[in-house]
Amino acid sequence: MEFKHEPIMLNEVIENLNIKENGIYVDGTIGGAGHSSKIVERLKGGFLIGIDRDEEALEVSRKRLSGYQNVKYVHGRHEEIKTYVNELGIDKVDGILLDLGVSSYQVDEGSRGFSYTKDSLLDMRMDKEQTLTAEDVVNSYSKAELEKIFSDYGEEKFSKKIADRIVKCRESKQIKTTYELADIIRSAVQKDQVDSFKRIFQALRIEVNGELKELNNTLVDAIKLLNIGGRLCVITFHSLEDRIVKNTFTEMQGKCTCPKDFPKCVCGYKSYGKVITKKPLVPTDDEQMRNPRSRSAKMRVFERDDKN
Ligand SMILES: C[S@@+](CC[C@H](N)C(=O)[O-])C[C@H]1O[C@@H](n2cnc3c(N)ncnc32)[C@H](O)[C@@H]1O
Numbered sequence: 001m002e003f004k005h006e007p008i009m010l011n012e013v014i015e016n017l018n019i020k021e022n023g024i025y026v027d028g029t030i031g032g033a034g035h036s037s038k039i040v041e042r043l044k045g046g047f048l049i050g051i052d053r054d055e056e057a058l059e060v061s062r063k064r065l066s067g068y069q070n071v072k073y074v075h076g077r078h079e080e081i082k083t084y085v086n087e088l089g090i091d092k093v094d095g096i097l098l099d100l101g102v103s104s105y106q107v108d109e110g111s112r113g114f115s116y117t118k119d120s121l122l123d124m125r126m127d128k129e130q131t132l133t134a135e136d137v138v139n140s141y142s143k144a145e146l147e148k149i150f151s152d153y154g155e156e157k158f159s160k161k162i163a164d165r166i167v168k169c170r171e172s173k174q175i176k177t178t179y180e181l182a183d184i185i186r187s188a189v190q191k192d193q194v195d196s197f198k199r200i201f202q203a204l205r206i207e208v209n210g211e212l213k214e215l216n217n218t219l220v221d222a223i224k225l226l227n228i229g230g231r232l233c234v235i236t237f238h239s240l241e242d243r244i245v246k247n248t249f250t251e252m253q254g255k256c257t258c259p260k261d262f263p264k265c266v267c268g269y270k271s272y273g274k275v276i277t278k279k280p281l282v283p284t285d286d287e288q289m290r291n292p293r294s295r296s297a298k299m300r301v302f303e304r305d306d307k308n
Pocket residue numbers: 005006007008028029030031032033034035036051052053054057076077078079099100101102103104126
């Protein structure tokens with residue numbers, strides 16, 4: 001199957017990364033190399049490290065960037081970014097991109113179980129070496145746990161009803177497929193079913209892949225890996241994700257707590273740099289029209305400086 005995925009806010013990412021020809025860059029979610037192909041094009045002497053937890057996505061990137069010798073591919077999670085970079089004998093890098101969530105390819109590839117529009121086993125693992133699947137979550141989590149996931153990660157107002165219905169249905173028969181789950185959601189929710197399908201499938205995907213659990217640590221490690229002037233660009237698709245990025249950036253920027261009338265700062269607050277985007281960047285109207293998946297995207301940028 002062809003890897004169809006239009007890179008989100010491509011121009012904005014390239015502009016904000018301030019790419020230097022001889023710099024070292026990390027794409028922590030390389031996917032189909034949509035952004036990375038534009039990053040490597042700009043490098044002369046520099047190189048790129050591309051990480052993805054999905055082996056199929058890495059394979060697509062390897063092919064797409066086969067003309068470049070200056071790319072290192074890592075099958076793994078961006079949560080381990082520091083280890084991977086250090087293992088290559090590198091201390092600091094000049095720019096990092098995280099384009100979070102799933103790719104359109106993963107959703108469109110029916111067999112992965114990400115989509116309620118394709119009948120397949122309830123899998124949803126981005127990394128097939130992982131053991132926990134959506135089937136495990138749906139069939140083994142308690143009613144209260146399911147309700148919490150649906151309402152926290154899916155912001156679904158019928159979370160309780162849907163969790164209730166799941167627990168009843170699984171008493172007689174294990175819930176195995178995307179269509180079976182969609183039928184259960186349909187029977188629990190009368191109106192706006194498509195939106196409920198989307199929200200519940202999204203919530204399960206976030207839980208299965210632990211997408212929000214270590215994001216804060218990844219961001220802290222990524223910022224610490226940057227050279228002075230280096231930038232971290234993060235694209236999110238979910239309000240909770242965006243909140244984590246916003247709060248971590250604010251923490252890493254730090255804040256002077258000296259009284260206003262002090263001539264100079266004596267509080268010695270720690271700062272790893274500054275937030276470049278006071279408000280998140282969003283796709284242009286044109287991009288949102290062309291690519292509906294971009295509509296929920298938000299990008300925030302942090303620049304390392306030398307206060308510490
Ligand atoms: C939105 S896509 C990236 C698309 C890419 N920027 C492009 O333009 O082709 C997100 C990718 O991140 C990967 N991914 C998600 N969570 C990850 C994690 N924790 N560590 C590494 N890769 C992850 C997914 O497998 C997917 O390929």
